[in-house]
Amino acid sequence: MAATIKDIARVTGLGLATISSYLNGGNVREKNRIKIEAAIEELHFEVNELARGLRTNLTRTIGVVIPELTMLFCAEIITAMEDALRSHGYATIVCDCRTDRDREREAVEFLMHKRVDGLINMPVDRTGEHLKRFLETGKPLVLIDRKIEGLSCGSVLVDNQDAAYQAVRHMLDLGHRRIGLIVGPQHIHAARERKAGYEKALREAGLPVSEETIFYGKDDMNSGVEGICRLVRDNPDLTGVFAANHAMTMGAVIGLNEMGISMGKEISLVGFDNRQFARACNPRLTIVAQPTDRIAADAAGMMLEALSGKDGQPRTAERLRAEILPGQSVRDLRGSL
Amino acid sequence: MAATIKDIARVTGLGLATISSYLNGGNVREKNRIKIEAAIEELHFEVNELARGLRTNLTRTIGVVIPELTMLFCAEIITAMEDALRSHGYATIVCDCRTDRDREREAVEFLMHKRVDGLINMPVDRTGEHLKRFLETGKPLVLIDRKIEGLSCGSVLVDNQDAAYQAVRHMLDLGHRRIGLIVGPQHIHAARERKAGYEKALREAGLPVSEETIFYGKDDMNSGVEGICRLVRDNPDLTGVFAANHAMTMGAVIGLNEMGISMGKEISLVGFDNRQFARACNPRLTIVAQPTDRIAADAAGMMLEALSGKDGQPRTAERLRAEILPGQSVRDLRGSL
DNA sequence: ATGAAAGCGCTAACAA
DNA sequence: TTGTTAGCGCTTTCAT
Numbered sequence: 001m002a003a004t005i006k007d008i009a010r011v012t013g014l015g016l017a018t019i020s021s022y023l024n025g026g027n028v029r030e031k032n033r034i035k036i037e038a039a040i041e042e043l044h045f046e047v048n049e050l051a052r053g054l055r056t057n058l059t060r061t062i063g064v065v066i067p068e069l070t071m072l073f074c075a076e077i078i079t080a081m082e083d084a085l086r087s088h089g090y091a092t093i094v095c096d097c098r099t100d101r102d103r104e105r106e107a108v109e110f111l112m113h114k115r116v117d118g119l120i121n122m123p124v125d126r127t128g129e130h131l132k133r134f135l136e137t138g139k140p141l142v143l144i145d146r147k148i149e150g151l152s153c154g155s156v157l158v159d160n161q162d163a164a165y166q167a168v169r170h171m172l173d174l175g176h177r178r179i180g181l182i183v184g185p186q187h188i189h190a191a192r193e194r195k196a197g198y199e200k201a202l203r204e205a206g207l208p209v210s211e212e213t214i215f216y217g218k219d220d221m222n223s224g225v226e227g228i229c230r231l232v233r234d235n236p237d238l239t240g241v242f243a244a245n246h247a248m249t250m251g252a253v254i255g256l257n258e259m260g261i262s263m264g265k266e267i268s269l270v271g272f273d274n275r276q277f278a279r280a281c282n283p284r285l286t287i288v289a290q291p292t293d294r295i296a297a298d299a300a301g302m303m304l305e306a307l308s309g310k311d312g313q314p315r316t317a318e319r320l321r322a323e324i325l326p327g328q329s330v331r332d333l334r335g336s337l
Numbered sequence: 338m339a340a341t342i343k344d345i346a347r348v349t350g351l352g353l354a355t356i357s358s359y360l361n362g363g364n365v366r367e368k369n370r371i372k373i374e375a376a377i378e379e380l381h382f383e384v385n386e387l388a389r390g391l392r393t394n395l396t397r398t399i400g401v402v403i404p405e406l407t408m409l410f411c412a413e414i415i416t417a418m419e420d421a422l423r424s425h426g427y428a429t430i431v432c433d434c435r436t437d438r439d440r441e442r443e444a445v446e447f448l449m450h451k452r453v454d455g456l457i458n459m460p461v462d463r464t465g466e467h468l469k470r471f472l473e474t475g476k477p478l479v480l481i482d483r484k485i486e487g488l489s490c491g492s493v494l495v496d497n498q499d500a501a502y503q504a505v506r507h508m509l510d511l512g513h514r515r516i517g518l519i520v521g522p523q524h525i526h527a528a529r530e531r532k533a534g535y536e537k538a539l540r541e542a543g544l545p546v547s548e549e550t551i552f553y554g555k556d557d558m559n560s561g562v563e564g565i566c567r568l569v570r571d572n573p574d575l576t577g578v579f580a581a582n583h584a585m586t587m588g589a590v591i592g593l594n595e596m597g598i599s600m601g602k603e604i605s606l607v608g609f610d611n612r613q614f615a616r617a618c619n620p621r622l623t624i625v626a627q628p629t630d631r632i633a634a635d636a637a638g639m640m641l642e643a644l645s646g647k648d649g650q651p652r653t654a655e656r657l658r659a660e661i662l663p664g665q666s667v668r669d670l671r672g673s674l
Numbered sequence: 675a676t677g678a679a680a681g682c683g684c685t686a687a688c689a690a
Numbered sequence: 691t692t693g694t695t696a697g698c699g700c701t702t703t704c705a706t
Contacts, residue, residue, distance in 0.1 A: 004699055015677035020701055029675060050396065050452060051699035053387050054682050061430075061451075069416045072407060079406045079433045086432065086444075091451050093398075093428045096416045107423075113383060114398075114428050221613060250617045257619040276558065280587045282594040282619050341683055352693035357685060366691065388683035391698050 003043035011039040023047060053115075061091045062303060063111030065121045066144075067099040072274050073246060073292060074122065077144065080296030081120065088304055090117070097124060099219075105130040112137070118303050123148055126187055140306035140314055142299050146189050147317070154302045154314030156295050160190045163288045163322035164197025167242045167270040170286065170324055172205050175333030176240040176268060182227035182252060183244040184219040191219070194244040213238065217248050224251015229259060232267060239333060240268035249273070253281055268330040275325065284327035291320050340380035348376040360384055390452075398428045399640060400448030402458045403481075404436040409611050410583060410629060411459065414481065417633030418457065425641055427454070434461060436556075442467040449474070455640050460485060463524055477643035477651055479636050483526050484654070491639045491651030493632050497527045500625045500659035501534030501581060504607040507623065507661055508577040509542045512670030513605060517578040519564035519585050521556040528556070531581040550575065554585050561588015566596060569604060576670060577605035586610070590618055605667040612662065621664030628657050 005019045012035045022028045022036050053059045062085055066074045082092040095107035104124045118140040128148035141153035171179050181198045184191035199209045215231055217223025224243055231241055243249040249271030256263045263269055264283045271287040278285040298318045306314045342356045349372045359365045359373050390396045399422050403411045419429040432444035441461045455477040465485035472478060478490035508516050518535045521528030536546045552568055554560025561580055568578055580586040586608030593600045600606050601620045608624040615622040635655045643651045
């Protein structure tokens with residue numbers, strides 16, 4: 001059905017190698033170039049990437065494994081990344097592993113089976129066990145958002161400690177002295193860093209860090225609800241809370257609503273990620289937002305570079321800064337001193 | 338590097354065809370089956386789908402083109418769909434076209450170039466022009482959420498008229514008589530249907546339908562903000578509004594917040610989609626929610642069936658029902674008669 | 675710069 | 691049931 005280079009060769013009277021050479025940017029005599037281009041036009045020829053891939057052992061396909069596509073943070077990154085990769089001819093196969101280690105391992109295996117040329121992963125399994133076999137192939141790997149110690153590959157991270165520091169610092173600057181933290185499981189690198197940022201800000205302000213004002217959640221919405229309820233109940237003197245990821249931020253907002261506590265008046269809140277959600281809150285939520293577009297652009301760039309140059313595995317470790325977006329969810333306590 | 342069926346043939350002393358037959362579920366003598374399985378185990382053999390695809394002209398890959406991955410509605414569908422397809426060995430290449438017709442056309446062409454075995458599309462271009470060339474390949478096409486007249490393919494839709502009807506009916510039942518509508522552009526089928534449902538509910542209640550209480554937006558958040566502001570300003574007697582898609586729902590909530598109008602007291606609101614957002618609103622937002630899991634399961638099922646059976650193009654047109662999830666954003670006006 | 679020919683790993687006729 | 695053989699469409703030596 002579809003035309004092949006054989007057809008082009010037949011029509012132009014040239015050899016297969018010449019056509020192939022033309023297709024791959026080789027040197028072809030002007031005369032022949034024109035003939036070939038005419039034939040391609042006429043026959044609607046398109047290279048069969050499958051056949052090419054069989055020879056070159058390349059699929060022009062990148063695998064992406066993420067925890068939850070329904071997390072806006074992931075969706076934003078995927079969108080921008082897919083766009084960048086596609087504009088370079090690469091297809092993106094996205095696998096959502098539902099924050100499940102077994103599913104994540106399966107996804108990586110599936111993608112290896114599909115012979116992707118490279119892998120981008122926002123890892124759930126902190127051991128990196130699921131990536132060992134992939135790394136043996138020597139194909140490029142880029143980690144997003146979470147780093148894994150001892151894995152030699154590229155990575156694009158956000159400075160989580162600084163993000164949390166900014167959030168807490170914002171409340172401190174507005175006069176808050178008793179500030180709670182809702183944070184994810186401490187075996188997750190990012191969650192540990194965010195806690196460290198919280199502690200750093202408090203210590204810098206000469207305030208004590210107490211485990212009573214810290215709630216360790218599961219990075220999901222229900223943890224946020226539970227967290228805010230517990231923190232408020234157990235700490236009557238609490239004036240502000242920092243929720244250190246988006247799902248738990250939503251949970252915290254819901255929890256305040258359901259307890260009938262007025263956000264920004266009785267309890268101040270700084271959330272994490274998702275500008276739209278922040279704007280839809282009443283009053284508008286103050287958040288620290290991660291630079292998803294930069295993350296995506298850097299990860300895609302790192303991958304494309306590794307793919308084009310033969311420098312093999314990327315080693316760069318980018319570290320990007322989050323920014324704080326003030327709303328009205330933090331009360332100014334400085335007047336009430 | 339990787340083992341091939343030749344290696345298996347060599348190790349087992351069998352012919353290529355026998356191995357291939359085994360691999361494709363053919364009949365192989367018990368003895369040989371065991372030998373083959375041992376060899377596969379020993380050599381860590383995995384079929385090269387690329388090579389297989391070159392022969393069979395099949396890639397075991399499905400292309401999906403959607404308007405915005407960052408719309409939770411899309412993300413939820415993709416997640417469930419990818420899961421279903423992957424469990425049947427199919428990879429999913431998702432292309433986000435940013436609600437842009439040109440990008441959508443490019444995406445379809447890209448996927449054809451990648452020789453996907455089937456295409457699932459939530460179309461932006463209402464003419465279906467971008468799908469013409471794909472349909473000529475005879476490969477299965479399934480449309481999601483929006484139908485295109487005169488295109489013979491499978492489709493999974495939500496009963497949009499009924500969804501809107503339920504929403505408006507809910508407010509009518511609670512005593513509202515002057516109800517506004519924020520709806521998408523009328524060249525979009527779904528938006529037309531939702532408007533029809535709104536009108537049907539009003540007429541059934543013996544109420545007039547006036548263009549003054551209808552705002553035609555662009556299906557984005559800003560339209561929602563603008564819509565609610567305009568409706569409230571132009572209709573002093575308005576007591577309730579139905580926002581007929583999620584982005585505009587968020588916009589409407591934001592608009593009310595920014596105007597300082599209390600939702601559920603001064604103005605009642607029924608929104609569209611996104612259970613999490615609804616729960617995070619203050620007070621909790623009443624919404625009609627689309628059955629994303631069913632949509633995904635049905636679309637994937639339709640695709641897999643078309644792919645397995647040789648019945649070619651699917652023709653079924655599924656129509657699913659949305660459900661109303663009551664919150665506290667609709668005031669009960671029946672007492673104040 | 676170009677052509678002939680081999681072969682990537684697999685499937686599918688056809689024979690045996 | 692199994693083996694032999696011929697490609698799928700392309701790239702890539704190796705000659706020319």
